[in-house]
Amino acid sequence: MIRIGIVGYGNLGKGLECAIAQNADLALFGVFTRRNPKDLKIITEGAGVYSVDDILKYKEEIDVLVLCGGSATDLPTQTPLYAKDFTVVDSFDTHAKIPAHFAAVDAAAKESGNIALISCGWDPGMFSINRLYAGAILPDGKDYTFWGRGVSQGHSDAIRRIEGVLDAKQYTVPVEAALEGARSGKNPELGTRDKHTRECFVVAAEGADKAKIEETIKTMPHYFDEYNTTVNFISAEELKREHSGIPHGGFVIRCGKTGKNGENSNIIEYSLKLDSNPEFTSSVLAACARAAYRMKSEGMKGCKTLFDVPPAYLSPLSAEELRKNLL
């Protein structure tokens, strides 16, 4: 059994607890929290809840520590810190800052001789792998990534900060015509506005200026101004009833030419349709914990990403079983 420690018990940590229960070779040792451990109830019988301050006491009882904090403030410090004492896995997802995060984690993991597997999830993660495979196979081509239909936490939060807004959910939605273009084999140029629209569901305070809220959303730099955005004002009840899930997903599509004169088009498409974004991400983390454990067992060290992981390391099946049943 691979003994897992979870740091952080938000949506991701809770999802990981459920994912561990689905894998016979993984066992939850315990959850580490910044809150008072007494205030936190977990599902798994026999697993403990501990203060994150005591984590080093359990060093010998944990094979892989999975960091389930956020990319903005938690992981940039946590992953290098815990890589000093543990095999660690994270889902760091701020694409632009991955090289810096990698460098910091790599230095810590190389010094301690541990493995740190970062940016495990679906984007970065499974989408990244698919961009890599598709580009390696079809070099004369172009790839497209679409996200959605799904809830963007960052965009929802941005709306909630507007004066007069009580609550909000924002969906990122791929434009059907753009998806068709990506699949057409014509490799069209698609701008930001062409690829996605943004749908907002907003609960306004009584007496709030809805026209002004809508204008503020639609013109918000970076978040909304480059997109076609629709704003729907709904009641708190409707928001709760219809929009309490955290679905997401998306598409990675690459069309590449083959043949003597590039006369043939070949289209590779990978897509996800997820009822629960955090539960799927944590399911990837669970498989990555297994892979990290194996890499560490083989004496590898330093920071790695899914690009470095042989697919077989993610599966509980033996090499023989994989070849016989899945190849």
Added chain:
Amino acid sequence: MIRIGIVGYGNLGKGLECAIAQNADLALFGVFTRRNPKDLKIITEGAGVYSVDDILKYKEEIDVLVLCGGSATDLPTQTPLYAKDFTVVDSFDTHAKIPAHFAAVDAAAKESGNIALISCGWDPGMFSINRLYAGAILPDGKDYTFWGRGVSQGHSDAIRRIEGVLDAKQYTVPVEAALEGARSGKNPELGTRDKHTRECFVVAAEGADKAKIEETIKTMPHYFDEYNTTVNFISAEELKREHSGIPHGGFVIRCGKTGKNGENSNIIEYSLKLDSNPEFTSSVLAACARAAYRMKSEGMKGCKTLFDVPPAYLSPLSAEELRKNLL
């Protein structure tokens, strides 16, 4: 530059020659043939055509030998044979015989200290990888593989062997309702007849008994009797005009449950839509040649499959470029 030797110059070998030309770090050393080398014209300037009997003379000039023969009779002998002297890559695709092929190739490659990367293509190959990833991430689920719409060479050949048939093409076609079922999250049981239909386009000899041909096709054991099959008699001209391509493709779909009580469904779908089946397969072979070269350079030995290859090894980009641009 990684210097590639090609053994066999059918559709696959020709496709590989084109694929090599698309990759700046790959160079074609030459093509090895059982035919008279003088009878064979290749595209690549500066590359040679040699008798396969002379292949050992060029051992030092070839980094990776890619075997482009068939799985029925060529590869079972060729891959173990050439693994004695070369880093080799093949596209062995008889699923049921993979364990035996692996064992034979592994013994040869381990003895010589070479790397042999087998069963590289799309199924086995990219589809296999996707079955593995999806199953590792979503253990509580079920996966479905669909093939087509595309030409099955084996089924076309089987029709051609019927008395009174001059030529034929057979398309394997996924059933739309079955695809929708696989994507529904309900994980239906789908039998052979539910998943695919078979469409046949047949050129009959003048005066041939078409009713009998149709009956012979539809009741042919293993090939057609378990499927709903349609038979269309057309002219040789129409067959040439409308059915001379070798398109193929398919879908790997897995739906898996997550959450405390499996209350959320998540669907992973990978699909290919290929104008040219052999050119796509050979594009995978080209990327695999790069990976095999790297594995050999790192001192690995023995028989491997794509399950054992870290994705990064398939790409010409550096680890830094991959993390910065694709992660």
